[in-house]
Amino acid sequence: MNRIIYIILAVLLLFTACKELDVTRFDEDAKVYFYNYRYRVRGDTLTQQDSSSQSFFNVLGNQNTDTVWVYVFAMGNTESFDRPFGIKQINTDSTYAAVPKTHYVPFDDEYVSRFIRIPANQSHTAIPIILIRDETLLLNEYRLEMSLIDNEYFEVAMDTLARFVVKTADFGTKPDIWDAEWKTFFGDWGSEKMRFLRDYVVGSGFNWEERPIYGTGTYYKTKANSELEKYNASLPDGEVLTEPTGTIVTFPTR
Amino acid sequence: MKKIIFQLFILGFAFFSCVDDKGNYSYKDADDVMPVKIEGLKDTVIAYTLTSLSLKPELIGLENEENYNFFWYTYYSSSIERDTIARTRNLENYIVTLDPKSEPAYYILKYEVHDKRTNLRKYKDIRLFVRSDFSNGWFVLKDENNMTDLDFINEDGEVIPDIIETANGRKLEGEGVKVAFQAQNYDRQELNDEGNLVTVRYSAFHVLSTNDICSFNANSLELFEDKEGYYYEKPDVIKPQNILYQSMGGLFVINDNKISGLYTSMANVGKMDVYKAGEYEIHEDMIFNGSYGYEVMFFDKLTRSFRSVNSYSPNLFTIANPGSSAAVQISPTNMNYDLIRLLSRAVSTNSSYYNAYSIMKEINTGEYVVFETRFSGNGSFPFRGIYNISSSSLLLTSKVMEANRTATYIYFGIDNNLYTHMVTALSDEELQNDGVSREKLAYSFPSDETISYIEHYRRTGTTYDLLILTNSPAGWKLYTFSMIDQTVEFNQSPTAVYTGKGNARHVIYR
Numbered sequence: 001m002n003r004i005i006y007i008i009l010a011v012l013l014l015f016t017a018c019k020e021l022d023v024t025r026f027d028e029d030a031k032v033y034f035y036n037y038r039y040r041v042r043g044d045t046l047t048q049q050d051s052s053s054q055s056f057f058n059v060l061g062n063q064n065t066d067t068v069w070v071y072v073f074a075m076g077n078t079e080s081f082d083r084p085f086g087i088k089q090i091n092t093d094s095t096y097a098a099v100p101k102t103h104y105v106p107f108d109d110e111y112v113s114r115f116i117r118i119p120a121n122q123s124h125t126a127i128p129i130i131l132i133r134d135e136t137l138l139l140n141e142y143r144l145e146m147s148l149i150d151n152e153y154f155e156v157a158m159d160t161l162a163r164f165v166v167k168t169a170d171f172g173t174k175p176d177i178w179d180a181e182w183k184t185f186f187g188d189w190g191s192e193k194m195r196f197l198r199d200y201v202v203g204s205g206f207n208w209e210e211r212p213i214y215g216t217g218t219y220y221k222t223k224a225n226s227e228l229e230k231y232n233a234s235l236p237d238g239e240v241l242t243e244p245t246g247t248i249v250t251f252p253t254r
Numbered sequence: 255m256k257k258i259i260f261q262l263f264i265l266g267f268a269f270f271s272c273v274d275d276k277g278n279y280s281y282k283d284a285d286d287v288m289p290v291k292i293e294g295l296k297d298t299v300i301a302y303t304l305t306s307l308s309l310k311p312e313l314i315g316l317e318n319e320e321n322y323n324f325f326w327y328t329y330y331s332s333s334i335e336r337d338t339i340a341r342t343r344n345l346e347n348y349i350v351t352l353d354p355k356s357e358p359a360y361y362i363l364k365y366e367v368h369d370k371r372t373n374l375r376k377y378k379d380i381r382l383f384v385r386s387d388f389s390n391g392w393f394v395l396k397d398e399n400n401m402t403d404l405d406f407i408n409e410d411g412e413v414i415p416d417i418i419e420t421a422n423g424r425k426l427e428g429e430g431v432k433v434a435f436q437a438q439n440y441d442r443q444e445l446n447d448e449g450n451l452v453t454v455r456y457s458a459f460h461v462l463s464t465n466d467i468c469s470f471n472a473n474s475l476e477l478f479e480d481k482e483g484y485y486y487e488k489p490d491v492i493k494p495q496n497i498l499y500q501s502m503g504g505l506f507v508i509n510d511n512k513i514s515g516l517y518t519s520m521a522n523v524g525k526m527d528v529y530k531a532g533e534y535e536i537h538e539d540m541i542f543n544g545s546y547g548y549e550v551m552f553f554d555k556l557t558r559s560f561r562s563v564n565s566y567s568p569n570l571f572t573i574a575n576p577g578s579s580a581a582v583q584i585s586p587t588n589m590n591y592d593l594i595r596l597l598s599r600a601v602s603t604n605s606s607y608y609n610a611y612s613i614m615k616e617i618n619t620g621e622y623v624v625f626e627t628r629f630s631g632n633g634s635f636p637f638r639g640i641y642n643i644s645s646s647s648l649l650l651t652s653k654v655m656e657a658n659r660t661a662t663y664i665y666f667g668i669d670n671n672l673y674t675h676m677v678t679a680l681s682d683e684e685l686q687n688d689g690v691s692r693e694k695l696a697y698s699f700p701s702d703e704t705i706s707y708i709e710h711y712r713r714t715g716t717t718y719d720l721l722i723l724t725n726s727p728a729g730w731k732l733y734t735f736s737m738i739d740q741t742v743e744f745n746q747s748p749t750a751v752y753t754g755k756g757n758a759r760h761v762i763y764r
Contacts, residue, residue, distance in 0.1 A: 213441075213453075213521050213522065213523055214517070214520035214521045214522065215441070215516065215517065215520065215521060215522025215523055215524075215525070216486075216522075216523060218515075218517055218520075218522075218527060218566045219486045219525070219527045219528060221566075221568050222515075222527045222528055222529075222530060222531065222567075222568035223486075223487075223527075223528050223568075224568070225531040225568035225569055226528060226529065226530075226531035226532075226568065229531050229532065251568070252568075253567070253568060253569045254564075254567045254569070
């Protein structure tokens with residue numbers, strides 16, 4: 001008897017588990033979302049990113065702005081006219097929040113606002129986040145946390161894809177592929193080591209997120225050792241290049 | 255029932271829609287419109303790179319040649335990119351510059367006859383197998399009027415001069431220094447058909463002159479890099495002195511007394527590193543640590559020290575001091591000796607080390623010695639014995655030396671004479687008491703010839719030849735002698751003598 005009751009209960013549970021799924025359809029109301037599938041490492045699988053890091057460390061010294069492009073896609077049918085969408089900074093009260101006009105060009109700027117819209121007959125656009133080189137970036141990383149917001153043309157599509165963060169700084173940050181790729185040639189990462197490599201080995205604008213060809217990595221390793229030897233010899237009283245932590249900067253010698 | 259009738263009715267229309275369309279076209283035979291026939295061309299042609307190719311088709315039915323265009327073009331495999339090589343009725347003296355492909359790969363050589371009046375065309379496809387003429391033979395590095403090139407001696411003994419100039423329209427500036435053949439893993443970054451940068455692997459020749467250093471495609475002799483692009487960063491001074499290559503270890507180049515490496519067992523871009531780090535000024539001689547070695551040993555003139563390095567390491571290594579049981583108790587670091595020559599001998603049977611002779615001069619006494627040397631890598635202590643050389647030794651007046659790889663002798667040349675020098679712990683007096691002379695005249699070449707290069711060349715396994723290059727006002731000569739067993743002796747009649755123009759400096763066999 002019990003067995004029959006259990007079976008009936010299980011069948012009832014089966015029905016309870018089934019409910020109508022609320023699927024977001026692309027041909028319904030106009031909605032917007034951040035779409036930033038990128039290669040974290042070139043050659044790897046594309047993955048959706050919810051943030052992007054930028055550093056003026058790797059930007060030529062006489063260049064005072066740097067632009068990060070953030071992609072926004074629209075759902076629903078296209079229209080024959082431009083459709084602005086809503087966007088705003090949401091971390092203005094936080095410590096190290098990016099400050100408009102100090103760390104980035106605000107969204108209501110005449111130039112930038114031209115891009116805060118889905119163009120006529122299109123379903124996506126890219127917003128220029130124009131970052132400004134400010135001396136406060138030498139000390140700390142600042143964050144611009146932004147969110148899409150509803151307006152008369154678009155609703156926000158999905159909470160998970162409604163927010164995006166751009167981080168900016170002016171010091172060397174550890175590349176994502178350092179341990180997997182660059183450590184072979186340069187050893188453990190350090191900010192002073194990074195600065196030295198930029199200034200004496202690889203130059204500004206170097207793409208640290210690109211996997212090196214082994215032969216090229218060997219060339220950089222040889223050059224790094226050679227240049228470091230010269231650099232240390234130029235320092236007074238037997239000083240050597242050190243990290244802020246006191247660790248002496250060295251490169252693999254074999 | 256009504257429904258079935260209706261369906262059959264509709265189906266009937268389907269058959270009615272097919273009618274016998276007789277049309278009113280008139281067909282002409284293609285040969286009537288363009289009666290030209292291409293004959294006299296083979297379906298398959300084999301051509302060697304940098305040789306000329308001429309083909310003469312028979313055009314049957316061609317009345318007035320002015321009414322036609324002629325095209326010869328090539329393309330490879332399924333690629334649609336074609337290269338027009340001639341616009342003439344006959345293909346005349348086309349120099350084959352296509353990259354050789356091993357069979358079964360081939361190019362299509364297409365011949366096209368185009369009738370300008372009717373815009374009609376006739377074609378003939380020829381399978382063109384391109385092979386390297388430089389697969390096997392001697393490559394003699396020579397210079398004339400301070401310009402360096404390679405002369406090639408093919409398997410038939412035919413000397414093909416100036417193959418670099420033939421392939422590239424230019425030679426290298428300066429006198430010849432050395433040539434090396436890199437059999438594999440010379441990587442280059444090239445754009446593929448889709449416009450993506452990809453790595454393409456080649457074999458390459460590296461040619462050093464006193465003013466230039468170049469790499470060439472080993473099959474087509476097409477220039478890869480000259481001194482402007484040979485290094486990642488062009489050195490301030492281009493004064494190449496030596497090059498060594500081994501498939502496992504890679505490539506080492508000494509330029510202006512500094513050494514650079516290219517590790518070819520891993521992906522690379524075919525460019526030489528910057529100099530190894532540190533203050534040093536090395537002698538141009540170097541030896542590997544074994545057949546599969548990736549480390550070379552050389553002598554730093556600044557510190558009078560033997561040092562070593564491998565192709566991917568940035569810093570020079572220090573060579574170890576002697577252990578307490580070592581036969582020679584002299585440190586290879588901060589020596590009281592200058593190096594005259596470091597002569598490589600044979601690799602050990604287990605390939606784990608190289609034997610060599612280090613001919614050195616004591617800086618205080620001026621005495622000359624030979625260090626019997628063995629290098630097995632990892633900065634290991636190298637000296638096995640030390641023997642005096644008499645100050646009256648002819649060896650010390652020679653600039654052309656080569657160690658016998660199997661017997662304890664050094665060959666050396668003075669003008670047109672080839673000598674041997676016995677390396678032994680016995681003194682000259684002891685040898686004389688035994689009725690043996692340390693140095694002997696081994697061969698005299700014609701008096702107007704000067705020996706410029708000697709090599710005890712390992713032909714196969716345990717079979718060796720003696721190669722001698724001589725120069726005279728008439729040009730260079732390459733003599734090959736067969737060795738008598740694994741001794742210092744060789745058959746006095748050369749097995750071959752090849753001649754060419756200019757002054758020869760080095761020779762290799764590929």
